[in-house]
Amino acid sequence: MKIALCQVNTIVGNIEYNKSRIIDGYKKAVNDAADLVIFPELSLIGYPPLDLVEKKEFRQASLKALAEIADQSGEVGLLFGTITEDDDNIGTDIHNSAVLCYNGKVQFIQHKSLIPNYDVFDEMRYFDPAKSIYVHEFKGEKLGISVCEDIWNDADYWYKQRYSYDPVKDLIEKHASVIVNISASPYSFGKRESRKNMLSVLCKTEKIPLAYVCDVGAQTELIFDGASMCFDNEGNLVKLGKAFEEDYFIFDTKEKCQPVKSSERSFEEETLSALIFGLKEYCSKQKFRQVLVGLSGGIDSALVTYIAVKAIGPENVNVMLMPSIYSSEGSIKDSEKLIKNLGILSSNVSIQPVVKEVLKMLSSVVTEKHKRIVEENIQARIRGVYLMAVSNQFGYLLLTTGNKSEMAVGYCTLYGDMAGGLGVIADVYKTDVYRIVNYINKEKEIIPKEIVEKEPSAELSLGQKDQDILPPYELLDKILKMYLEENKEYDEITKIIGDGEVVNKVLKMVDNNEYKRRQAAPALRVSTKAFGYGRRYPVVQGWRK
Amino acid sequence: MKIALCQVNTIVGNIEYNKSRIIDGYKKAVNDAADLVIFPELSLIGYPPLDLVEKKEFRQASLKALAEIADQSGEVGLLFGTITEDDDNIGTDIHNSAVLCYNGKVQFIQHKSLIPNYDVFDEMRYFDPAKSIYVHEFKGEKLGISVCEDIWNDADYWYKQRYSYDPVKDLIEKHASVIVNISASPYSFGKRESRKNMLSVLCKTEKIPLAYVCDVGAQTELIFDGASMCFDNEGNLVKLGKAFEEDYFIFDTKEKCQPVKSSERSFEEETLSALIFGLKEYCSKQKFRQVLVGLSGGIDSALVTYIAVKAIGPENVNVMLMPSIYSSEGSIKDSEKLIKNLGILSSNVSIQPVVKEVLKMLSSVVTEKHKRIVEENIQARIRGVYLMAVSNQFGYLLLTTGNKSEMAVGYCTLYGDMAGGLGVIADVYKTDVYRIVNYINKEKEIIPKEIVEKEPSAELSLGQKDQDILPPYELLDKILKMYLEENKEYDEITKIIGDGEVVNKVLKMVDNNEYKRRQAAPALRVSTKAFGYGRRYPVVQGWRK
Secondary structure (H helix, E strand, O other): OEEEEEEOOOOOOOHHHHHHHHHHHHHHHHHOOOOEEEOOOOOOOOOOOHHHHHOHHHHHHHHHHHHHHHHOOOOOEEEEEEEEEOOOOEOOOEEEEEEEEEOOEEEEEEEOOOOOOOOOOOHHHOOOOOOOOOEEEEOOEEEEEEEHHHHOOOOOOOOOEOOOOOHHHHHHHOOOOEEEEEEOOEOOOOHHHHHHHHHHHHHHHHOOOEEEEEOEEEEOOEEEEEOOEEEOOOOOEEEEOOEOOOEEEEEEOOOOOOOOOOOOOOHHHHHHHHHHHHHHHHHHHHOOOOEEEEEOOOHHHHHHHHHHHHHHOHHHEEEEEOOOOOOOHHHHHHHHHHHHHHOOEEEEOOOHHHHHHHHHHOOOOOOOOOHHHHHHHHHHHHHHHHHHHHHHHHOOEEEEOOOHHHHHHOOOOOOOOOOOOEEOOOOOOHHHHHHHHHHHOOOOOOOOHHHHHOOOOOOOOOOOOHHHHOOOHHHHHHHHHHHHHOOOOHHHHHHHHOOHHHHHHHHHHHHHOHHHHOOOOOEOOOOOOOOOOOOOOOOOOOOOO | OEEEEEEOOOOOOOHHHHHHHHHHHHHHHHHOOOOEEEOOOOOOOOOOOHHHHHOHHHHHHHHHHHHHHHHOOOOOEEEEEEEEEOOOOEOOOEEEEEEEEEOOEEEEEEEOOOOOOOOOOOHHHOOOOOOOOOEEEEOOEEEEEEEHHHHOOOOOOOOOEOOOOOHHHHHHHOOOOEEEEEEOOEOOOOHHHHHHHHHHHHHHHHOOOEEEEEOEEEEOOEEEEEOOEEEOOOOOEEEEOOEOOOEEEEEEOOOOOOOOOOOOOOHHHHHHHHHHHHHHHHHHHOOOOOEEEEEOOOHHHHHHHHHHHHHHOHHHEEEEEOOOOOOOHHHHHHHHHHHHHHOOEEEEOOOHHHHHHHHHHOOOOOOOOOHHHHHHHHHHHHHHHHHHHHHHHHOOEEEEOOOHHHHHHOOOOOOOOOOOOEEOOOOOOHHHHHHHHHHHOOOOOOOOHHHHHOOOOOOOOOOOOHHHOOOOHHHHHHHHHHHHHOOOOHHHHHHHHOOHHHHHHHHHHHHHOHHHHOOOOOEOOOOOOOOOOOOOOOOOOOOOO
16 A cells, blocks of 8 residues: 655644645645545644634534545545544543545544643543444455554553553554554654654554654754654665654555654754744744844853744844843953854944942942842843844844753842743753764864853853752753653762752752743753643642742 | 531642542541432532643553542442543543542443533643443432533523533433533522522422532632522522532432522622632642732722632731822821721831832833823833732732723823732622722721722822723723623623713723733633633734734
């Protein structure tokens, strides 16, 4: 069976656009004499649709589009993901379904059986699970059709199962001759290898070929990396779609193919690609032509600026230098070097006169006691005022430059450096920022070495260094990774780190700054556990207080 | 059977504190010769615990506390909510359970069967459902114990069931002689009547008495109103706990009691009580002694200030007047009258010199074209800078004053008037703000009538009125309620409103300002659908673009 995989980039909620992408892909594959053309999970409505599916008119529009697509199908099978409804009047009555059309009709619908509801997944809010799963005979094959999560519960592969039922096993017991999985799987580093290993084991164990089609694109903070995969019945990866771009290819289940190597590259390369792609997607889908970055002379804003240049071109990147009396001479010089290296537009406006005026006006209320923290925050917030004024003036998207380590411990100013529409590196630890910058500079110094080598400082008061308040970043990030990504807690982390005091201090900082992160811009997600959507941590709580 | 209901106010995550509340309540009820003492859902760990339950050390701490509580139990039954674990290695292995202790041991555990996962509920992330439900014989009664949602799926009462299984029906078929439900049910106006009506029908239909114990308190944005209820076997409400405060009372299932009337008061009175309680709780649990409000002379900030005075006393409320050249003389005078009426502390600092300085510094980048919007936002943001400086200086909690109508259409400035730690009236429509203020002024003019009567204006430019940009608030709120709370869409709303153009404009404004609300402070929830936690709407989407 010749299966065409259409790895398309859809837009959440834009049913008309997505429909046209499906019809175009189908026509192309018909031309290529495919037997079956497959599209990702919920490709007609975009993934994740979130509360949009709770709107009756939205569901009706999607059902109308589904009928129009079915109408255009001919002898070649067309399989794609969309929502369908049932009428048992229990639960949401909505399903996340794979719909197979041919000869002008919907011929078969397989609902998703396993409904993920962890981290960034909230699907139990919206979708009822399938009551049963069937194979569908088509052109001499018994198609075993599943949707995304359905294939992630293999008892042979996982140490611990999330669900008691394994729909793919069920399909195999029902004599499926080929497994098709339509998917929307958010990117994080290492995820592609996981997918490959798991699917390979399945195909090898069950001696069955598999076509796995993924969507590509970014939806607000979630990045979908594509990289659709096909396996032969020995578990060899024989087809692999491009990462971070649309793709289209044909997998012939009967043809003997050469195994291909998985495409995952180094952490630095992958993460950089994901961030560039995520930002590019956000700009194009939100119709921002240009972006704005506040350039401090530090490594974070330098990396964000570089990512912006790669995403939308230097001619669309505007940076603003906003020195104060605490800005070192180096910061300005280094920023200017970066601006020259990248060929971007810049402006330079001192915040000093405004900060002075604010302090003068507030002299009756601001006392010596907390003056330092108040003054520091005023500086950061006046920069926020400048940047937002320019953003409002020209319609630029303001990018925030905070990294994950800072966001974790609250080493950032609400409405100051946290101001902006998208957190570009807010899911990248500080030590990883260095790794990525060194990777960028591998062959040629693009980000000036002075920026890379200087001791990190917010430059909000005289001689201030990050390490005055924070543990060394190597140590901080080690603690943060265990706490945030591995869900380890005080005792476990202290056993590894040794110094309970520093662990306690860091964990408290993370917890106590939840209120700040609640007001943070959405952040491109590149780790297994990002701040934002997939984290649900109480602001008011007494666990460690 | 004498059942003591302990309507306690717990703190999410503070296991030690919650444990002491449970033990204290138990001792009191033992003294009162109760047979059974009951506490709300998850009262040992607080509700909602969110991602805290994903921490192994947190679960271990809760299990240790559970054992310690059980150890202190005597002949009198002690029933409370906490998490327990199973070892089937499928799913999360965590349950939201009702635990019954007596004679020094855990004697019976009933896991929650129905796991809510809509709006502000995310329980499928954390909890596996019960596999079965049993009655437990205790002191001559067959206790039918259920947890919160378990009782909300009565096929006789609801037009549409959320779940295919009804655990309470199961308990009755298993010959339960009394139903106990331990609950944590977030407040919204009308919810208490819903609870009463549903439970009354159940008791009347099944001819069974019921004890329903609710928690009270607020956890960040969620308000739990208490008002625990007991019904006799004819469906009469015979006991009713206090709303918005802790309570304790005994229900004797064998004693004939006089029916009591449900306590729900007018919308204005209830909503005001809920907001005062929510703010008081946030301050006390987050350890803020004092709050800060930017007083504009408008009705919203006046109401927020009044609420703050009622919540924590006038001596703890600080307001700041920050006039600009666009502030009317009336605004200052009216604010001063309010300050006098409420007896609060105030300061007055003009933003004009700072705004002027910002505009001077940005003169090269801000052009005539978008000057108005840029200037307006600069004013709002300089006010944000002032307020946050004072907040940083004195550790005051800054309250945001935006109402739900403004938040819906984005008629507010990010990092300006949106700056603050808690949105006090962000779930109250503008027309309801008027209703509540008129209720406050019913007997005596507390909020000056000049503030109530003036035409709404942000006073950010000359002669500016809200109605220049927005439809009249009566119309706007009507559209918003249908769109946000009833999930109606364009066609349906237009059929009711008539004017499709204004409906389209409003719906687009709501959708396009999702990005702003993502960065808003948590808002006290008093409606069935608030912005924030219970709303999951995509920022990037093309449904109506």
